[in-house]
Amino acid sequence: QVQLVQSGAEVKKPGASVTVSCKTSGYTFATYGISWVRQAPGQGLEWMGWISGYNGNTNYAQQFQGRVTLTTDTSTRTAYIDLRNLRSDDTAVYYCARDVDRHVDYWGPGTLVTVSS
Amino acid sequence: QSVLTQPPSVSGAPGQRVTISCTGSSSNIGAGYDVHWYQQLPGTAPKLLIYGNNNRPSGVPDRFSGSKSGTSASLAITGLRADDEADYYCQSYDSTLRVVFGGGTKLTVL
Numbered sequence: 001q002v003q004l005v006q007s008g009a010e011v012k013k014p015g016a017s018v019t020v021s022c023k024t025s026g027y028t029f030a031t032y033g034i035s036w037v038r039q040a041p042g043q044g045l046e047w048m049g050w051i052s053g054y055n056g057n058t059n060y061a062q063q064f065q066g067r068v069t070l071t072t073d074t075s076t077r078t079a080y081i082d083l084r085n086l087r088s089d090d091t092a093v094y095y096c097a098r099d100v101d102r103h104v105d106y107w108g109p110g111t112l113v114t115v116s117s
Numbered sequence: 118q119s120v121l122t123q124p125p126s127v128s129g130a131p132g133q134r135v136t137i138s139c140t141g142s143s144s145n146i147g148a149g150y151d152v153h154w155y156q157q158l159p160g161t162a163p164k165l166l167i168y169g170n171n172n173r174p175s176g177v178p179d180r181f182s183g184s185k186s187g188t189s190a191s192l193a194i195t196g197l198r199a200d201d202e203a204d205y206y207c208q209s210y211d212s213t214l215r216v217v218f219g220g221g222t223k224l225t226v227l
Contacts, residue, residue: 047218102151
């Protein structure tokens with residue numbers, strides 16, 4: 001069965017960076033992309049970007065350009081999101097999700113990132 | 118401000134039918150991009166409910182259905198149940214090459 005397992009909660013100070021991992025199993029990694037979506041407390045879903053599991057091509061939401069980097073390690077079937085220069089409004093649950101045909105069909109459980117001084 | 122517009126809340130009694138609208142523009146839904154719907158139960162990750170406008174993944178009851186017309190789409194839920202109480206999000210794609218979500222609709226079962 002398809003599974004996406006994310007790394008644990010993080011607490012960071014403003015200006016710091018955070019990396020969240022997403023280890024996948026149960027499907028051919030190269031056949032699908034991974035999208036990252038975040039959800040601030042009490043708010044809706046916000047798409048951050050996409051990375052191809054085949055060749056590592058990326059597509060970032062404009063509001064995160066220059067501050068986020070998506071990568072994959074095909075040997076471990078793991079995707080990563082790196083978010084830099086954290087601000088308090090980056091406090092959110094970060095989800096990875098398997099992307100197929102411009103929508104996502106399986107979601108990870110989410111990783112809470114808290115940014116606080 | 119979300120690119121796709123949804124009503125903040127809808128409600129209905131058990132057994133009733135409710136619909137949730139999702140309004141976009143000529144650069145996303147109106148450009149021919151598919152609409153997808155997700156259900157998010159409290160405290161959990163979203164779950165794919167409808168894909169490609171009107172297709173249900175395996176395991177999703179046929180009480181849930183989707184439609185799309187012009188620059189809008191709708192999610193219909195019939196035979197409303199208490200465990201349908203959740204947040205619902207529509208999602209499409211934009212000609213600026215990005216995924217776009219609606220702001221979400223909270224469904225309350227009275």
